[in-house]
Amino acid sequence: MKYIGGSFEFTPEILASNIIGEVNEQIGVSEEKLCLTKSGRSGISLVLKSCHKNLSEGWILMPDYQCWDVLTVFDDIKKKYISVNDKLELEMSELKEFLLDKYLRGVFLIDYFGLSDLQPYIEFIKSRRPDVLIIVDAVQAFLSLVLSVNRYSGADVIISSPRKFLPIPDGGLVISRNEHSFFIKKNNKNHNLNKQISYYITAGVLRNSKIKNLFDEETSNVLESLYLDLFENHRKLFDNKVEPISPLSLEIIKRSDLRAIAKKRLKSFKWVSDSLKHGNCSKIISPIYTEKLGPGLVFPVRVHSHQRDSLRNYLKSKGYFCPVHWPIQEKQLPLLGESSKRLSKEILGLPIDQRYDLKDLSKLLDEINMYKKGR
Numbered sequence: 001m002k003y004i005g006g007s008f009e010f011t012p013e014i015l016a017s018n019i020i021g022e023v024n025e026q027i028g029v030s031e032e033k034l035c036l037t038k039s040g041r042s043g044i045s046l047v048l049k050s051c052h053k054n055l056s057e058g059w060i061l062m063p064d065y066q067c068w069d070v071l072t073v074f075d076d077i078k079k080k081y082i083s084v085n086d087k088l089e090l091e092m093s094e095l096k097e098f099l100l101d102k103y104l105r106g107v108f109l110i111d112y113f114g115l116s117d118l119q120p121y122i123e124f125i126k127s128r129r130p131d132v133l134i135i136v137d138a139v140q141a142f143l144s145l146v147l148s149v150n151r152y153s154g155a156d157v158i159i160s161s162p163r164k165f166l167p168i169p170d171g172g173l174v175i176s177r178n179e180h181s182f183f184i185k186k187n188n189k190n191h192n193l194n195k196q197i198s199y200y201i202t203a204g205v206l207r208n209s210k211i212k213n214l215f216d217e218e219t220s221n222v223l224e225s226l227y228l229d230l231f232e233n234h235r236k237l238f239d240n241k242v243e244p245i246s247p248l249s250l251e252i253i254k255r256s257d258l259r260a261i262a263k264k265r266l267k268s269f270k271w272v273s274d275s276l277k278h279g280n281c282s283k284i285i286s287p288i289y290t291e292k293l294g295p296g297l298v299f300p301v302r303v304h305s306h307q308r309d310s311l312r313n314y315l316k317s318k319g320y321f322c323p324v325h326w327p328i329q330e331k332q333l334p335l336l337g338e339s340s341k342r343l344s345k346e347i348l349g350l351p352i353d354q355r356y357d358l359k360d361l362s363k364l365l366d367e368i369n370m371y372k373k374g375r
């Protein structure tokens, strides 16, 4: 069985490949405007620390559909939430109202899966409230940054997370409008980070042996439970502290051809989009984005008729690991509008990353059709 989706596996060969270019060169940003952090959250913390005085004198506006782990970074800032509709767009009428409040100090916009068109919001906000800080969460859009220059033009700060797209143990970034706006001191004594890197490398090596089917079934199952634990230990060590990216991640990014990776993802994305447009799998899933195409984090779909978890488990049993962005916990329910609640019960991400080719994706769609037939 081929394994599709799930965490990236680090393989040492990448360190023997040629240097393609520094991160800032590959994403087309000057070195002075870029700050490399440990994670997306670490990047958001850095921004919030620098703008804390201004933001804490008022409040920040955020979409009611988001990665809930991130909310803790904003703990000591007052927040209000704007509804997100079925297509993961902001409700414009609500936005107009919120912009009338003089205590509004910042707007946090999310580029969902790297497929949102945020430009109209940025322009609208800046035209009505040039004083308001616009922070773009482009954590899921790292490769969109690589393919399009001047994305989010007019935004004050952009945050992203290369670690979501590459086999690296950590890595986030902050792009500022002005030079030298953000800076992190080097921390050579961070043992936690070394531990985190060890977890990641070991998990990757084990996962790699598993997916290559190098062992008998029993050993393979043991390997799987070991690497799942290790990935979980690695994940748990991320926090909201402001810290720089590790030298290992930096080295891997420099040797990764980001443009080629982005193009491969884009091709896969278009292929799945065309296939679904022609009615493939339409009885069970429908795409959330029909127009905007990009080297997305995943291909996000809605699963009809309360079948999301059952389809997800079925696909898992066939070796396809499809993430859910994002499950909601009970305590967040009061913050969400109806549309966001529905979305979080129906959404599923189909893996389209650079490890797979069109044959793999075709088999994934076949499996989804098989699931439908089995009902």
Ligand SMILES: Cc1ncc(COP(=O)(O)O)c(C=O)c1O
Binding pocket: 039, 040, 041, 042, 066, 067, 070, 110, 137, 139, 140, 161, 163, 171, 172, 238
């Ligand atoms: C939209 C969004 N923002 C921020 C984050 C946090 O990024 P990181 O996990 O690199 O801290 C995530 C994480 O999944 C995310 O999906």
